[in-house]
Amino acid sequence: MFERFTKGARAAVTGAVAVAEREGASAVTEEHLLLALLDAEDTRAAFVLRALGTTERRASLEAALAAARRRGGLSAVEVDALADLGIDVTRIVARVEETHGAGALATGSDARSRGAKRRPFTRESKKVLEQSLRVCLGRHEKAIGDEHLLLALTARPGVVSETLADHGVTYTAVEHALGQARS
Numbered sequence: 001m002f003e004r005f006t007k008g009a010r011a012a013v014t015g016a017v018a019v020a021e022r023e024g025a026s027a028v029t030e031e032h033l034l035l036a037l038l039d040a041e042d043t044r045a046a047f048v049l050r051a052l053g054t055t056e057r058r059a060s061l062e063a064a065l066a067a068a069r070r071r072g073g074l075s076a077v078e079v080d081a082l083a084d085l086g087i088d089v090t091r092i093v094a095r096v097e098e099t100h101g102a103g104a105l106a107t108g109s110d111a112r113s114r115g116a117k118r119r120p121f122t123r124e125s126k127k128v129l130e131q132s133l134r135v136c137l138g139r140h141e142k143a144i145g146d147e148h149l150l151l152a153l154t155a156r157p158g159v160v161s162e163t164l165a166d167h168g169v170t171y172t173a174v175e176h177a178l179g180q181a182r183s
Contacts, residue, residue, distance in 0.1 A: 004133070008043035008146040012036045013129075020119045028121045030128055030153060030160040031065050037150055045146035048177040052169050061167050068159040075159045128152045150174055 005013070015036030020028045038058055040046040049055050068075065071089055074082075079089045121129070131152035136144045154161050154171040164170070 004136070004142070004144045006143045006145045008040065008045065009132070009144050009149055011043075012040060012045070012146045012149055015039055016125070017119060025119065028119050028125050030122070030125050030156070030158065031069075033125055033128055033149060034065075034153055034160050034164070035062075037146060037153075040146060043146045044178065044181065045150040047181055048147060048150060048174050049169070051177045051180070052167075052173055054164075054167055054169055057167055061163060064163045064166065065159065068163065073159060075157075075162045077162065124156070124158065128156060131155055147174070147178055 002010070012033065013036070016028050016032040019032040019035045019039075023032075025032065037045045038049060038055065038061075046055075054061065071079065074089060082089055128149065129152075132144050132148040135151045135155065136142075136148045139148075141148075150169075151171060151174055154164055154169060154174055
């Protein structure tokens with residue numbers, strides 16, 4: 001599959017690894033893929049993210065992702081579902097952090113402390129890569145570009161797609177911006 005990746009898509013994947021290393025994460029996540037796309041310049045995904053105003057709202061996007069990490073990776077939908085069952089996630093997080101310190105529920109750990117040389121991709125980030133191939137084929141395109149990675153991130157359920165949608169980046173919005181780029 002990687003032989004079908006464009007230069008931009010390959011740069012996004014290697015950029016995601018670099019982001020994970022910088023953060024000391026034990027694995028490369030969907031969030032790292034998104035942050036690498038936000039770092040990109042002169043690619044189709046970079047154009048789309050600028051056109052949708054995402055690059056200007058990067059701080060807000062990163063804050064929303066950090067809040068989800070603090071909740072142990074629970075999305076707002078999951079938090080709401082738990083609230084419907086009478087479970088107050090905010091209160092639970094506060095109590096856990098009171099006992100174990102700030103960020104105790106945050107996912108991931110420092111891979112460097114275990115001597116890891118390479119960071120594996122999480123199951124979810126691998127699914128994004130697989131989804132990008134399906135998106136590419138569905139659009140009748142031959143090469144997987146970073147725009148396909150962005151579309152895949154918006155199509156998969158979870159914190160990243162929810163956060164992107166909250167910032168106006170949906171599958172439909174990305175497709176629309178890509179259509180405008182062609183014309």
